[in-house]
Amino acid sequence: MCLYQNLKEVYFYQKLKDNKVKCEVCPHYCIISPNQTGICRVRKNIDGSLFALNYGKVAAFNIDPIEKKPLYHFYPGQDILSIGSYGCNLKCDFCQNYTIAHGEPNGTYTESEKIADIACREENNIGIAYTYNEPFMWYEFVKDSAQMVKKKGKKNVMVTNGYINEESLKELLPFIDAMNIDLKAFSDEFYKDICKGAVRPVLKTIKRAVKYCHVEVTTLLIDNLNTSEKEIDALSRWIASIDRDIPLHLTRYYPAYKMNIPPTSIEKIKKLKDIAQNYLNYVYIGNVVGIDRNTYCPQCSALLINRETKVVAQNIKSSKCTNCGRKVSITI
Numbered sequence: 001m002c003l004y005q006n007l008k009e010v011y012f013y014q015k016l017k018d019n020k021v022k023c024e025v026c027p028h029y030c031i032i033s034p035n036q037t038g039i040c041r042v043r044k045n046i047d048g049s050l051f052a053l054n055y056g057k058v059a060a061f062n063i064d065p066i067e068k069k070p071l072y073h074f075y076p077g078q079d080i081l082s083i084g085s086y087g088c089n090l091k092c093d094f095c096q097n098y099t100i101a102h103g104e105p106n107g108t109y110t111e112s113e114k115i116a117d118i119a120c121r122e123e124n125n126i127g128i129a130y131t132y133n134e135p136f137m138w139y140e141f142v143k144d145s146a147q148m149v150k151k152k153g154k155k156n157v158m159v160t161n162g163y164i165n166e167e168s169l170k171e172l173l174p175f176i177d178a179m180n181i182d183l184k185a186f187s188d189e190f191y192k193d194i195c196k197g198a199v200r201p202v203l204k205t206i207k208r209a210v211k212y213c214h215v216e217v218t219t220l221l222i223d224n225l226n227t228s229e230k231e232i233d234a235l236s237r238w239i240a241s242i243d244r245d246i247p248l249h250l251t252r253y254y255p256a257y258k259m260n261i262p263p264t265s266i267e268k269i270k271k272l273k274d275i276a277q278n279y280l281n282y283v284y285i286g287n288v289v290g291i292d293r294n295t296y297c298p299q300c301s302a303l304l305i306n307r308e309t310k311v312v313a314q315n316i317k318s319s320k321c322t323n324c325g326r327k328v329s330i331t332i
């Protein structure tokens with residue numbers, strides 16, 4: 001810790017001449033002058049060293065069903081303590097959590113041990129989800145907390161935009177059990193124009209993460225921006241080239257933050273789901289009430305997880321469908 005209360009020196013950066021620093025956490029590689037912050041607004045150059053302004057600052061705290069992350073194949077029906085801070089390295093015009101993702105870093109300071117203790121105390125709670133803001137922008141705290149949680153035998157989940165560098169990702173992955181990674185589109189134009197990022201680092205993160213932990217992917221469908229059949233065909237085919245069993249959540253966009261395009265039509269989302277299912281075994285529609293959210297065996301169509309009212313896993317034993325014996329990528 002430095003002289004400034006509860007700030008923590010960050011892990012991945014280089015000191016440059018004239019007291020400038022280069023942050024190496026994410027692909028922006030911000031060069032930061034003294035007294036300035038990087039694009040994420042939560043890493044600040046103080047006297048030539050780089051500090052996380054949001055270390056331990058919890059801005060949002062809820063116990064949620066794991067399905068809300070969304071994770072559909074990871075301990076279905078259980079709860080997860082969900083926490084977030086401030087800061088994001090993308091600037092998506094449609095941000096659904098903009099008040100905390102782009103707000104000021106002044107949440108309540110909480111020690112990582114205390115958070116881990118709460119996660120252990122709660123009944124039916126499998127661990128901690130780092131969500132709401134971009135968890136990699138809260139890197140130092142997430143790492144400390146994830147280590148504690150792991151030691152106590154609980155699970156760590158990240159809900160992330162995946163815009164992160166290899167080194168920082170690799171150091172955290174051994175403590176992470178599951179990730180939901182946004183793949184916001186399958187084009188660099190979308191990432192550049194709407195999110196101020198690039199798609200390639202996200203694709204690399206997905207590829208790397210599946211080697212370490214359970215991964216599900218979410219694409220928020222925004223009419224005429226990322227909803228062409230060609231794009232969803234290519235996106236699904238690319239995910240299937242890694243593993244056809246990776247669940248894909250196609251979620252419905254609603255106007256938020258700077259974007260006021262009308263909500264995407266349900267008919268269009270259903271059509272895109274059909275296209276994605278040509279390649280992927282588990283495709284779900286999100287943010288739409290009254291739609292089938294159940295999980296079925298890709299081989300024999302037996303019902304594996306019923307989410308109609310209460311979430312109930314059935315016909316699964318030792319990660320196999322008990323009806324036909326097919327391996328299913330579901331942890332219960």
Ligand code: SF4
Binds near residue numbers: 023027037039
């Ligand atoms: S983590 Fe923040 S400061 Fe560091 S490179 Fe990314 S946006 Fe810039």
